[in-house]
Amino acid sequence: MSTEVAPEPVRSRRFKFNWVDGFLWFLRVAALIAIVVGVVGSIQQFADGEGPSAAAWRDLIVSSISTGSMYGLIALGYSMVYGVLGFINFAHGEVFMSGTMVGLISATMLFENGFWDSNPWISILVVLVVAMITSTLVAVAIERVAYRPLRGAPRLIPLITSIGVSFFVQYSFAGLFGVAIRNYPPAPSQLSGNVDILGIPIAGTRLLVIGVAVVSMIGLWYFVTQTKTGSAMRAVAEDKEIAGLMGIDVDKTIVTTFAVGGAMAGVAGLLWALLFRGVDFLTGFLPGIKAFTAAVLGGIGNMPGAMLGGVLLGLFEGVGPQLVLAGLGIPAVSQLKDAVAFAALVLVLIFRPTGLLGERLGSEDRV
Amino acid sequence: MPLLEIRGLEKQFGGIKALGGVDFHIDEGEIVSVIGPNGAGKTSFFNVISGMFPPDDGTIVFDGDNVAGHLPNEITKRGIARTFQNVRLFPNLTVLENVMVGQHCRTKQGIWGTIFQTKAQREEEQMIEDNAKEVLSFFGTRLAGYRHDQPAFVLSYANRRRLEIARAMATEPRLILLDEPTAGMNPKETVELTELIGKLRSDRGLTVVIIEHDMKVVKNVSDRVVVLDHGVKIAEGDYDTVSTNEDVIEAYLGRPHGEAGDDEESEYE
């Protein structure tokens, strides 16, 4: 799709007027105007001393980025599976939830015998490992049982399967763990305080969350681009048949992909525990959809895109309502948080149909 | 006035110039072959003409109107039909349905007619079916009889190529673009198809542009041959002129065995 209008017939793009394009242009312009007016309104409010204080804005932004980086980690799993198998694994949110849920058992046990407070770092590490192992196992099991028999099926089939898996895992956990919401023990005191970064106080847990996300992302990037398994993964993503011909065990590589995606979801599970503490069997649902949105926002199949998409989505939904909608004079804006997130997705896709970092495929790939 | 006249056609994909200012024309009733090495931009050329991609620059004047930048369905409606290099049928539709759907742009019954089963709608459906059968009969017994109700995916490779041509014919085009119609066919089938292409012109009055690697086919069917390389036209003329053109030999045909120079480098460029 061309994003430019060229009215003169000689330099002919899609010069012929087309009302779909017209409508999309209308949307783009309307959105831009709304955003500009809203932001100006908010700035005006801020200047008038209304609306959130500077400190509140700071907290909001930091919190949005940390939530967003958690989305990003989950989104990586969507993106990796999409890259390799070409379908959206709706059950990935449940993979994330399982890590958080089982991690809770270890955290509760550690808390009950006092280890949590005496050795917070080791405790967090233990929870991290438990969450990662659980999520990895769940992801691999799902692949084995539900997706492997579907290799080669039209892509709608595994997608629907993943919806089924998602229900199944959710309600299995509801049955196993009960439906009540449970809470992780409060973050150890060493973490709950503020840390000064360049003179700006930032909540320790949020900083840790962002740090863990960055480290995981770098580790994953190294794994995918610099190791043999990583290049095998990319090869399988591009052409399973040929990868198999080169001696790559395609099934094993796919399992690896699920495992790595699961492990990242497990890390996200720990981050969830640090950020929100409360867990129930539906914990994976909304973050799952958000992460999926983030993956698409960044350009699905693209790993840096997933991370970027996650952080941006966190910012859109966290800061967006306050920054744009409040400025437009809409009441109770944070209620519209999720609507803003999805609207942002629609807008981004209208501007860039392949997502932010999604590749525009060349003619060879397309036709 | 030529049926199709193209000037300065340009198209880039991610920094790679697929078409670098191609001029081209074809008169009503002509059969022109487009040849060139792999990756020379032949298929991109078809894609741009048929509207799959808008050109970056240039004009495509078909029957007096510039159609550059129009949507593919609009271009098809104006009378340019095409087939695809790697055969793209609707595999789960029956043979007959594949052809019937080709007449979409020549028919007009909408949702109301469909829901209320108006007389006009019923007549049109009948007409679509009759036309489709008529088009299929063009291929003799190959796609006739029980084949009508078979899903397209059970067809043999050659029959799929034929069906794709039939589907293109059903759009009632004036110009038909055939992308490697004989690829993957055995010599017998190739000969048969070559004759068929001739019949497209003689029986159906179609103008044909064809991309082909099989030089026998090119020699047999074309009035004129256009050679593309790196998105640029490097030669044009009748078969004999083109096939002896040094640039064409260098870029595309290669020298017959034994004639190759000793210069290894040049051989593998």
Added chain:
Amino acid sequence: MSLDPLTRRWGLIGGAIMAFTGAIGMLVSFDERILISPILSLGYLTLLLAPAIAGHMAARGKVSVLEEPEHDVAQGAQKGLVAGLIAGVFAVVFMLAVNPFDLSEFFPNINDRMFDMMTFDFGLGLGSVVLIVASALAGAAGGAIYGLDDEPREGVFRSAIWVILFSLFELVVSDVIEVDAIVDLIYARGGGLHIWSAIIIGVLAWWLGVRYKGRRAELTQMAKDSEAGSRLRWSLIGVAALLVIVLPMLVGGIVNELLINVALFILMGLGLNIVVGLAGLLDLGYVAFFAVGAYGMAVLTSPLSPAFSPELNWWVALPVVMVLAAIAGVLVGTPVIRMRGDYLAIVTLGFGEIVRILILSDWLTPFLGGAQGITRIPGIPLGATSVSGTSPELFIYMTMLLVGVAAYISYRTQESRIGRAWAAMREDEDVAEAIGISTVQAKLLAFVTGAIIASFAGALFSAKVGTVFHNSFDVLVSIIILVVVIVGGMGSIRGVALGALILIGVLGGPKSQGLLGEFAEFKLLIYGAILVYMMLQRPEGLLPSVRRSRELHQEEAAQDAWLDKKGSFIEEPEASV
């Protein structure tokens, strides 16, 4: 005797299922439903079905295309016994492993009630032995059944299925029979069949099956052979229509209420079927159109609509609602028109959520009532009376009328120029465009038609319930409609109806109960399991359309011509957008 790995595998799977259903509390919860009084509850059926199926599968062994399967009762029973034994031992090991710990803090359903249930109230010691024996016997029975010849095996299956159906659907049966004396003859007071009535039903099912063997096949063949427009076809249609008209009179309010719920989902299923099944646009936000229909009708007819309250008659409001839905279809459809597959899925899902969030938001509360919804929506005026959910035996006819309209629209479009264009677009969008189909038009038409059909459902819903709240329109509804379409058979009208009947009618919908109220807690678990099972075993759905089953069984149906097809034999993910 060496252990066949397949037997071991099925035994372990069976055992895992036993342990799993116990640990999630399913067995205990199902135990409250008596099937055959007093010997069998749904819980024990579930518990013993696992080893029985394991035994059956173990006896079946590996199925080869080339060889006729062998049927031998003794051998089947033996294999089944071993598989059942393994399953039972697994379940016991599970119980013994978890028993020493107090896990109730984390696993509330691993509790005494579970142990009591799984050990048949005999205590852990003796009970374990009993469980193993019972499981082994169930496995042996399952295996032996496989070993039977075709005819008796079918007889056993038929009897078992009918007995289970009669006991599960006690509510319907007693609602239809209506005469207390007869109901009491069949069912025990506390629920469940009497033993003797179960036996009679089983024997009858067997006998009728044998007696009319071949007749059914003959009949269906006859129905198939009857040409469209022929006398036979018309009389068949007539009989079906008569049945549909008379049926609601025969059943009571509960079943009619249930049927209305089912019909609403058939309606939405038919609409979504046009979008997804025919046009191939994966819409995960279909509920948005349902919401537009429901809220549109509420605003137009309710005297309590907050801002704008014309208090129109339902019939007058309906066309307005349809127009609103069509506009919504265009508004949602246009931005996504250039998006494909998965992008379309997430964006439509987003639209669905946006609509729900906006309805709820305090921002639009002055217009749509926000959290307080819109109430006092009048029913559908019909002559002197007004039909609403308070009289389901009349309202069902309204729903059926609109279902009929939607089915007719689907049926007509499917085999027409428009239907072919959709089919082509579904198969290959680029090519469809290249052969002269305006995909923009085709997509919008699909969206709009789908939206209008969903708005029918919404309009009915408002009039039926009398109130609308935002929580009736969450994303789960979209997904369940999709599941209905998929399980029933994409692209197939009959399939959608069957899917809705089974899922919504039996298991229950997102906001309604099905016949099996006991399943409520586990409804979505079962939905998930059904969905996965269907996708693995019968991805085309229960009653698929021809095209759809072609698509999914291309490989099997293909002649060797297709084997040499160009391209890969492992399908590559298509490059997106």
Added chain:
Amino acid sequence: MSDRTPVLAFRDVNTHYGAVHILKDANIEIYAGEMVCLLGGNASGKTTTLKTILGYVPPTTGHVELDGENVNGWSTAQRVANGVTMVPENRRLFKRMTVRENLEIGAYLRHGEDLSEDYDRVFDLFPRVKERLAQKAGTLSGGEQQMVAMGRALMARPKVLLMDEPSMGLAPKLVAQNFEIIDRINKAGTTVFVVEQNANMALSIADRGYVLQTGRIVLDDTAEALMANPQMREAYLGDI
């Protein structure tokens, strides 16, 4: 020749796809150093033959031998590790990966071995490839891609190189070039098994040939004899 062990052999192989009988009692023997071609039209079972060699399609009866060993039940990876490599039709490079990565993947199963010698061999055959090492494979021209595809296969140090339709859809010059290279690879000691529809071209460089028709091997002779076979001339060589 029967006293030697064939590098690759089919022994009475039958394959089914669902209920469809594809290969019917196929017997093929390929000896070290040979260049053998398998000719056949569409739907004759050529692709199935390749899939059977690589283990994607299990024979229902009969077996495939590598170096005299029955390899039924081996995974594709095992077979590749034992010296079977294929150059697929249409090149099929990993377009989003660099040329170097493509070559590395060719040597995927050769863990920890020094690859410099193999690189040299590839660069020797295709000097052009060396210049393009850091480029994304998708940006190369058609001819260059063909070279990388062959280089990638050679990186596995195959005992038998399978070529799937090396002339399909290629410009005449490229077809000639391809067969030239195949010839050279064969002369350099690699056994080559070419599956082709273009019988003229294939027979011009092959030692022997098999002709496959609807799953059955109907002819099996030296290249010269096949060229001279009148049936052959009519059906596959385009003389009508």
Added chain:
Amino acid sequence: MNKKRSLRFLAVIGVLSLVVAACGDSGAEFEAGELGAVTVEAGEAIQIRSLNAISGEVAFLGIPNERAIRMAVEDYGQIHGHDVEVGAGLDDLCSAEGGQQAAQTIVSDEQVVGVIGTSCSGAASGAMPIINDAGLAMISASNTSPSLTSDLEGTAGENYYEGYYRTAHNDLFQGQAAANFVFNNLGLTKVGLIHDGDPYTNGLTTAFENAFEELGGEIVIHTAVTVGQTDMVPVLTEVAAAGPELIFMPIFPAEATFIVQQAPGVSGLENVEWMGADGISVENFMNLPESEGMYFSGPDTRFAENTNEATDLNGAQFLEDYESEFGEAPSADFWGHAYDATTMLLMAIEEVAVVDGDTIHIDRAELREYLTGISGFNGLIGEISCDEYGDCGAAVISIFQHNNLADHQASKSNILYTYPES
């Protein structure tokens, strides 16, 4: 399954036989009122039904209600020699359509005399048209929406139907109580309100807003979270920006948990007081360290001393029985209301029943009339009197401060305010 369906069966045959059947059915000497009557033959049980949210997110509310209903029926014993049967607990799914469907099930059995339910106000709006049409009486233990009864000043609510009663308090009542407390006792004038999109929570915040503004206070922000939301920083930032002195959030535990846990990370909320309502005065929320110091409004649950006059059971005894039977304390605060509602219904049945040998006749219109006339009934929740719109709440709202993390039951006794002020 013992149900009388003769009328419906005959409807199929035709109007004529319907008339005949109807005549034949009412041949007894007992004269039924305009809503008809239920005749319980010898040996049969009197049928009542329980309709509560027993699955899903709001099950914590519905399950103790249903249990209390069963306990009440058991404690009450036989009525004129007939057992009382509740049948399987019906689920209102906390939604209008769920309520409607369940109501359909209830009215399909013509032997049913009355219903105890629903748990959620939305469900009542779906169920009542059908319940009312069938002439039944329904008493809810936990519906609080004003629209179901009246505005307490003599105007019927928009969803008021005859035959509807409740022992739960009207939101307007609690709104007034909470507003009074905040304005008068705490002396705060700037309040932020958070609801969660549920009709109940939204109704309560709206009631608070009206009452508080009436008193002269200022609602600086009235916003909402959504059910299932976890990231509360944006909404808290929005609230903080408005500068409230107290935040009143009558929402449910899941979202409230996230709010109190994340509030410390938001600048501007450091000195804010928090107040919740009965939705979160539950164990798992009050176990959170962050919940300490919060105020809670809700029905006064100091029922220990109150005795239900129909069963002679006091609150302390009830809780003891409950714990011994179900192994846990009730998960919500409306058990007393449910118990009283049930005994009220049973008492009404007993009073209006016309005994005819072993058979009894219960006239539906008279049943309603009796319920409307209830006055000064002593229940667990206090003295119950019904008004003409069915509000029967004992109407004591108490507000306590959570000051004892270790023992939240003790906190519940730390009552700072009760309404009406005595």
